[in-house]
Amino acid sequence: MLKSLWTFLKSPSSAALWFILAIGFAGGVIFWGGFNTALEVTNTEEFCISCHEMQDNVYEEYRETIHYANRSGVRATCPDCHVPKKWTDKIVRKIAASKEVWGMLTGIIDTREGFVDHRRSMAEREWKRMKENDSLECRNCHNFEYMDFSEQGNRSVKMHSDALASGEKTCIDCHKGIAHELPDMKGVEHW
């Protein structure tokens, strides 16, 4: 019995090579498609706010801001700002973000008070991330090359043509707290 199984495994299969390849190919498509679909599901606003920590705090705050309520009807949802678009960067971010699951399980920001207490460290992490990638997520939509300074306000022109153009500053250096409330800003540069 065992011996016959061994011979079966050892002897080359009589199934046609194309058949085996086809099965492998179909299996690959299903696995890869499923993986990416699941990945995309975690990249939606509905998924983000399915946790009350997000729904009650950052989402509610974001609903008052220009990226949610505006004249043109274009919205930047959670992943537009918090997840890179490029696949490799996205995977890296997703793995890093799995820490949030641990946070959810331990209930560190379970209450509003808990959230507010941890806002500074969470905000700092996000500022650091955006500083390091030169505000990549901002620039997915706001391309400096495409900015028409004649359409901008005096104050914007001054800042953008100076600090931003020279690369000395990046978006997040000035535009902090544009979509969520700020933590205590004591000691933060330029606050």
Added chain:
Amino acid sequence: MKLLPLFFTVVTFVITTHVIAQEKVNPGGLETIRGASTIDETRPAESLKRVIKDKNPIARNYVHQPPVVPHQTRGYRVDTNSNKCLNCHSWKYAAETGATKISLTHFETRDGKTLSDVSPRRYFCSQCHVTQADAAPLVENTFKPVESLGNE
């Protein structure tokens, strides 16, 4: 003959309801800035005014008038954690940003003591400094701004 009391009852009822109804819609001859409207009707709200986008400082009308805000301030939070106005208007950053500095009176407490930073009573900018919109005066008036403050 038996119908007479019934007739009176009906007449009284009609008159009473009529009088009550009339009282309900009587505006009392009063007309507000929003126009004449009866108590039982809700007037549609005025359309929102548009905040001016970004202009140079607007001249003051009288001495000690808090300067008005000639730019948009949407989303500029002023609370215990942060003060977005001071990002540009504080002494620390005004030179760099080209904004008007807050006056030194903002450092004084109500007892006249000068602090090393903005006094809590002067911290909430929009209590005095108002963002300007394209709103025409509701009531005509003959006020003339002070010439010495740069008004024409």
